[in-house]
Amino acid sequence: CARGACLVRCRRRLYDLSGFVRLHPGGEQLLRRRAGTDVSAALEGPPHRHSANARRWLEQYYVGEMEPGEEQVPPARGIAGCSRGHGCAEPAGCPGAPLCRVHRDLVDWQKPLLWQVGYLGEKYDEWVHQPVDRPIRLFHSDILESLSKTAWYVVFMVWAPVVLYLSWVSYTSLAQGNTRLFSSFTAEYSIPVHKYYFPFIFLLGMFLWSLLEYLIHRFVFHMKPPASNYYLITLHFLLHGQHHKSPFDSSRLVFPPVPASLVIGFFYGVLRLLLPEVLGLSVFVGGLCGYVIYDMMHYYLHYGSPKKGTYLYGLKAYHIKHHFEHQKSGSFGISTRFWDHPFQTLIPEETFKKED
Structure with a gap:
């Protein structure tokens, strides 16, 4: 994890956390130590039981599935799967992990969001409190x-x-x-x-x-x-x-x-x-x-x-x-x-x- 991709697995699902290592609230050293391991037990804690939003956040970094019988996390190269930050539609393999389908979001991320969110109505409060890892554009200008x-x-x-x-x-x-x-x-x-x-x-x-x-x-x-x-x-x-x-x-x-x-x-x-x-x-x-x-x-x-x-x-x-x-x-x-x-x-x- 010190160089290149930082891969972890949750049961059979693989995640590349390279872009999240420095941002992890538990510290980057914690993620570095868990590189290449199964983090499904760590999600339940102790010391911290990860929330539904944290599990949804993890799904943004999904990169593929491990092959049947494979125990070690494979090298980053050649892994097929969803690209980082776009979510995946495959069934979630981690306990309590909701699906993260940014491409099916309630807004169009290719356009400024400020003029779209007002139309979400009753869905706005839930939507805005489901964090994603991607930049936001507010204005056309x-x-x-x-x-x-x-x-x-x-x-x-x-x-x-x-x-x-x-x-x-x-x-x-x-x-x-x-x-x-x-x-x-x-x-x-x-x-x-x-x-x-x-x-x-x-x-x-x-x-x-x-x-x-x-x-x-x-x-x-x-x-x-x-x-x-x-x-x-x-x-x-x-x-x-x-x-x-x-x-x-x-x-x-x-x-x-x-x-x-x-x-x-x-x-x-x-x-x-x-x-x-x-x-x-x-x-x-x-x-x-x-x-x-x-x-x-x-x-x-x-x-x-x-x-x-x-x-x-x-x-x-x-x-x-x-x-x-x-x-x-x-x-x-x-x-x-x-x-x-x-x-x-x-x-x-x-x-x-x-x-x-």
Whole structure:
């Protein structure tokens, strides 16, 4: 598996996981160790019982059947079967493995999807939560399509300088000693805000962002649009449904800067109305930093391969469960699981009966 194809078998069916090795939530080393083996028992766990969506996902990599009496996985060359990413119509050989028939999908993948999904009606919710491994095109226009895609590093290149500059502006403004809380209500009892408070205000902004991240993800991105409303279904797919349909489309894992600037500008305006100018800016820049960290982490949780036992390893597995099994019921925190606790949306740990 270190070089070339990474073949595994599930009973008699062969799968080429070469393109999925780095993306596997259990880590690429786990798949490398299982190359050439039967993974049917591993699908049932422990340590993890794979969901119906995970089994459906596996069917996308089907490449052929083993010959009767053959015990070893054959070399990759010469295997006849379905091509990667197009699914197969043969009976599934793995327990609980649903068929993956992308060529019989409800939409035409050769055309932009954004204008098709609204017609799915009652079928949309189930369809959008059955992930596939293929890129998505949203718009007919090449210009709009390019604006809807973003490489992960663009977010850092655009917003990191803004965070640094606004942090400097906030600190130097606070250093002038003119910022006071409640000064619009009373001058006698107003509270001065010193420059030494800036790091704490900055961290407050990051903390508030983590809450906002959770609320937006749960109540906006995971709203269930009415089956009869074409426009709300289309909006849902544009905002987040596309990501759940194709969770490993690398060009759609971070928020494009153009629409992001509109949302960021809105929240800056809200803070300006609620807080004194410099104080609002200090909270805002902390929140903006939190957003940049969130986008970078989100990309890494999909495309990174963190070391087993680390915080990011657990967070990656937790987030992938959200995509494949608990899309509607839990794991709405992305950069942290903190808010899943008080809102009671934490995904429960899996348990397995001990064998006698």
